[in-house]
Amino acid sequence: xxxxxxxxxxxxxxxxxxxxxxxxxxxxxxxxxxxxxxxxxxxxxxxxxxxxxxxxxxxxxxxxxxxxxxxxxxxxxxxxxxxxxxxxxxxxxxxxxxxxxxxxxxxxxxxxxxxxxxxxxxxxxxxxxxxxxxxxxxxxxxxxxxxxxxxxxxxxxxxxxxxxxxxxxxxxxxxxxxxxxxxxxxxxxxxxxxxxxxxxxxxxxxxxxxxxxxx
Amino acid sequence: xxxxxxxxxxxxxxxxxxxxxxxxxxxxxxxxxxxxxxxxxxxxxxxxxxxxxxxxxxxxxxxxxxxxxxxxxxxxxxxxxxxxxxxxxxxxxxxxxxxxxxxxxxxxxxxxxxxxxxxxxxxxxxxxxxxxxxxxxxxxxxxxxxxxxxxxxxxxxxxxxxxxxxxxxxxxxxxxxxxxxxxxxxxxxxxxxxxxxxxxxxxxxxxxxxxxxxxxxxxxxxxxxxxxxxxxxxxxxxxxxxxxxxxxxxxxxxxx
Numbered sequence: 001x002x003x004x005x006x007x008x009x010x011x012x013x014x015x016x017x018x019x020x021x022x023x024x025x026x027x028x029x030x031x032x033x034x035x036x037x038x039x040x041x042x043x044x045x046x047x048x049x050x051x052x053x054x055x056x057x058x059x060x061x062x063x064x065x066x067x068x069x070x071x072x073x074x075x076x077x078x079x080x081x082x083x084x085x086x087x088x089x090x091x092x093x094x095x096x097x098x099x100x101x102x103x104x105x106x107x108x109x110x111x112x113x114x115x116x117x118x119x120x121x122x123x124x125x126x127x128x129x130x131x132x133x134x135x136x137x138x139x140x141x142x143x144x145x146x147x148x149x150x151x152x153x154x155x156x157x158x159x160x161x162x163x164x165x166x167x168x169x170x171x172x173x174x175x176x177x178x179x180x181x182x183x184x185x186x187x188x189x190x191x192x193x194x195x196x197x198x199x200x201x202x203x204x205x206x207x208x209x210x211x212x213x214x215x
Numbered sequence: 216x217x218x219x220x221x222x223x224x225x226x227x228x229x230x231x232x233x234x235x236x237x238x239x240x241x242x243x244x245x246x247x248x249x250x251x252x253x254x255x256x257x258x259x260x261x262x263x264x265x266x267x268x269x270x271x272x273x274x275x276x277x278x279x280x281x282x283x284x285x286x287x288x289x290x291x292x293x294x295x296x297x298x299x300x301x302x303x304x305x306x307x308x309x310x311x312x313x314x315x316x317x318x319x320x321x322x323x324x325x326x327x328x329x330x331x332x333x334x335x336x337x338x339x340x341x342x343x344x345x346x347x348x349x350x351x352x353x354x355x356x357x358x359x360x361x362x363x364x365x366x367x368x369x370x371x372x373x374x375x376x377x378x379x380x381x382x383x384x385x386x387x388x389x390x391x392x393x394x395x396x397x398x399x400x401x402x403x404x405x406x407x408x409x410x411x412x413x414x415x416x417x418x419x420x421x422x423x424x425x426x427x428x429x430x431x432x433x434x435x436x437x438x439x440x441x442x443x444x445x446x447x448x449x450x451x452x453x454x455x456x457x458x459x460x461x462x463x464x465x466x467x468x469x470x471x
Binding site: 113115116118119120121122123124125126127129133134137138141214 | 271301307308316317318328373
C-alpha cells in the first residue's frame with residue numbers, strides 16, 4: 001500500500017469530502033422539505049393530494065436513484081430543464097431522499113395514539129393546532145432515529161453524482177486513479193472519509209435522540 | 216314536535232358503520248345541572264353516543280343540541296370546523312385512557328388550551344392551572360410529567376385539563392375503567408365534587424354503585440337502543456325490562 005501517495009493526495013480528498021458534506025446537507029434539507037410535504041399530502045383529506053404523494057413515493061423509491069439523476073441531468077435539457085451537474089445532483093438526490101423521508105415522517109405521525117388527537121380536538125383545537133402542538137412534537141421525537149437512517153443512506157447516495165461528474169469524494173477518487181493507477185489506495189481513502197462523515201453524523205443522531213426523549 | 220329544547224338534546228341519533236347499526240334512533244334530553252349515567256355492556260353503543268355529543272364520532276343521522284345551538288349542523292367544511300371547535304370548547308371530555316399529553320407537564324397540559332384558544336397570558340394560565348389542579352388534589356404534582364403519575368393521578372389531571380376550559384357540560388367515557396381498583400375512589404371523589412357544584416355531566420360507566428350514588432337519571436343501553444331509563448332508585452332496584460334485569464344480574468355475579 002502506497003501510504004506516501006495517500007498522504008500526498010489527501011488534502012485534495014478533504015476538499016472533495018467538504019463538497020460531499022455540502023451536497024449531503026443541501027440534499028437533506030431538500031429531502032426534509034419534500035418529505036414533509038409528501039407526508040402531509042399522503043395524510044390529506046383530499047384524494048388528489050393523497051394520490052400525487054403516493055405516486056411520488058412509489059416512483060422515486062421504485063426506480064434507481066442513478067436513473068433519476070441521469071434523466072434529470074442528461075434528459076433534462078431535452079425538455080427544457082438546464083441544470084449544471086451540482087444543481088442536478090442536489091435536486092435529484094433531494095427529491096429521491098424526500099420519497100423515503102415522506103414515509104418516515106408519515107410513519108411517525110400515524111404512530112401517535114389517536115387518543116392524543118382526540119384529546120386535543122375535544123379541547124377545541126383545530127386540526128392544525130392539534131398537529132402542531134400535540135402530534136408533531138411527539139412524532140418528531142419518534143422520527144429522529146429513522147430519519148437518521150434516511151440521512152445515512154442519503155450521504156452514501158451522494159457518491160452517485162460522480163456519474164454526472166460532480167467533483168465530490170467518489171469522483172475525486174476516480175480522477176486520481178486515472179493519474180496514479182492506484183485504485184486500492186484511492187478508494188480506501190475515499191471510503192475512510194465517508195466512514196468518518198457517517199460516523200460523526202450517526203453520533204449526532206444518537207445524541208439528538210437522547211436529548212429529545214420525554215423524561 | 217315542539218321546538219323547546221333542553222340544555223343537551225339528542226334527537227333521533229343514528230350511527231352506522233356500513234351495515235352495522237351502532238345507534239338506532241336514540242333521543243335524550245339532559246337539563247342543566249343534571250347528571251345522567253349511561254350503562255350497558257360493551258358494544259351497546261354507549262360510548263358512541265357520548266362521543267357523538269361533541270362530534271368525535273359523527274352521527275350518520277339525527278341532531279345534537281347544546282344550550283340552544285345545533286352541534287352537528289350541516290355547514291361547509293371550513294365553517295363547520297370553526298363551529299365545532301367553538302362548540303367543543305364548551306364541552307369537557309374525560310377518556311378511559313386519560314390521553315394526557317406526555318410531552319407536557321401537568322401544568323402545561325392544563326394551560327395549553329386556555330392559552331392557545333382563549334388568549335390567556337402565561338401568568339393567568341398558571342394561576343388557572345394551580346387553581347384547577349388544586350381542585351383535583353394535584354397541586355403538589357403540578358410540574359410532573361404524566362409518565363411520573365399513577366393512573367388515578369393522571370385522570371385527575373385530565374379532569375383539571377378539561378375543567379380549565381370552563382365547560383358547560385362534562386362527558387366521562389369510562390373514566391375509571393382503566394384504573395387499578397384502589398385508584399378508582401380518588402377519581403370518583405373528584406366527580407362527586409363536580410356533582411355537588413352542579414356541573415352538568417353525562418357519565419358512561421361500568422360502576423353501578425357510583426352511578427346509583429351520583430346520577431339523577433340512568434340509561435341502560437343495549438344493541439344501539441335505550442332499553443330503559445329512570446332514576447337510579449328505580450332502574451337499579453325495580454327494572455321493568457327483562458334485558459335490564461339480565462344485565463344487572465350478570466353484573467352482580469361478575470362483581471362477586
